[in-house]
Amino acid sequence: MAVNISYKCPTCGAEIFWNAEKNCWACEYCGDSFTLEQLEAQGAAKAPEEINKDNVEKHEEVDTDEYKSSTDGTVGSDLVKYTCSHCGAEIITDRSTAATICVYCGNAVIMGEQIIDDFSPDYVIPFKVPKKDVMEAFRKFSKKPLTPKDFKCDQIVDKMQGVYIPFWLYSGVCSGSINAEGVNVRTxxxxxxxxxxxxxxxxxxxxxLEFERVPVDASSKTENDAMDSIEPFDYSELTKFNPGYLSGYLAERYDENSDKCLLRAQERIENTTRDELKKTCDYDTLNIHNYTKETNIKDVKYAMLPTWLLYTTYKEKPYFFAMNGQTGKFIGNLPIDKVKLAIYSLLGCGGGFLIGALARAAGLF
Ligand SMILES: [Zn+2]
Ligand SMILES: [Zn+2]
Known part of the structure; x- marks a missing residue:
């Protein structure tokens, strides 16, 4: 017996999804919208601890040979099978997926067993940037003068996905000391x-140095550097986790535990402490001979943070775009058209007006 963690509209019974724009759950059928308190008051929402563990849908193991031909990048990883509670279709996904969307019926599927017990997040920052804004940002970003003409931005943009990424948030103190030589030069x-x-x-x-909520991405699947670049998140908007926030989005469960990620947190914390100590030294140059530090982690929290991701390939090379789903900050890389680049380089060397005009006449820009 599957437990459906997705929420039904108290007014009309249709499935409701988190609406980033309205900052609440909205029903696409009757137009009503609800806060979590309203859903809870009407018995339409569950807290993670209310989920009956015995009833949570368990995954089935998958014979990976059968799925060798899949092209979605999950081949070779640990595949598991769920049943869509809406249409009954089989959903093949990997072991660390916590929420997905049924490709057959579009229903939100939340893997209950991936968000209970040890895997239950403490917090979530709900999506704030709606998909249409992300698509608009990507279109603007990808229509650069040097983007190849056959890079089909308008088709690729549909692949944009809202994904909750698991993060560990470390809090504690770091005590550090530096021995250094300061040099002042006067001429x-x-x-x-x-x-x-x-x-x-x-x-x-x-x-x-006391630090609060230093984030480390807890999924081995996401690029750590990409996640670091779309920080910071505004932690004043951390909200107590509720599975309903995941509905309509994809979500990863952590697959790197808080001990494993601790080293990355510690490195960030200790580098910051050293930099702060350096800032108090006012010399022309400062040569650090020795830096000793001790980090004490007092608290670790598990949070789901919202990101918009788009992976694509062009001429067999990978490109990606990532946006902070709360603040809208984004990073990405794009293919560059070599012919256009050559013309741009010429433009830079003078005679720009004429070549520019010729290039425009030839339809290159
Ligand atoms: Zn409704
Ligand atoms: Zn389905």
Whole structure:
């Protein structure tokens, strides 16, 4: 017996999804919208701890040989099988997927077993940027002068997906001290002579830095660097997790535990502590001889953070676009047309007006 964690509209009974624009759950059929409190009051929403663990739909193992020909990148990874509670179709996904959308009926499918017990997130930041805004941003971004003409932005943009990425948030203190040599240089001229004076100082600094919610991406599938680049998230909007936020989006479950990710957090924390200590030293140059530090993690929380992702290939090379689903900050790379690039380089060397006009006449821009 499958448990349907998706929520039904208390007014008309249709499935309702999180609406990033309205910041609430909205029904596409009757137009009503609801806050979590309203859904809970009407018995239409469940807290994670209310999910009956015995009733949660369990995955079935998948014979991977059968799916060798799949092209969605999941081949070779750990595949599991669920049944869509809406249309009964089989959904093949990998072990760390927490929410997806049934490709047959469009129904939101939340894998209950992936968000209970150890896997239950503490917090979520709900999506704030609606899909139409992301698509618009991608269109603007991809219509660069150097983008090849046959790079089909309008078709690719449909592949844009809202994905909740699992993050660990570390809080604690770091105490650090640096031993360094500070150098100040003074130069002046008297008569025909130019003088240089170097003064050396022995520098010692120590301090304690308290940090809150240093984020580390907990999914091995996402590019750590890409996730770092779309930070920061505004943690004042962290909300207690509820499975309903996942409906209509994709979601990953963590597959790297908080111990494994700790090293990355520690590195960030310790680099920041060193930089803060350095900032208190006012010398022309500072040579650090020794940096000692000790990090004490006091609290780790598990949070789902919203991202818009788009992966594509052009001439067999991968390209991607990632946007912070809360703030709209994005990064991405695009293919570059070599012919256009050559013309642009010429433009830079002068005679730009004529070549520019010719290029435009030839339909290159
Ligand atoms: Zn409705
Ligand atoms: Zn379905």
């Amino acid at each position: 002046w001229t008297s008569g025909n002579y130019r003088h240089t004076e170097k003064k050396y100082y022995s520098v010692f600094r120590d301090g304690i």
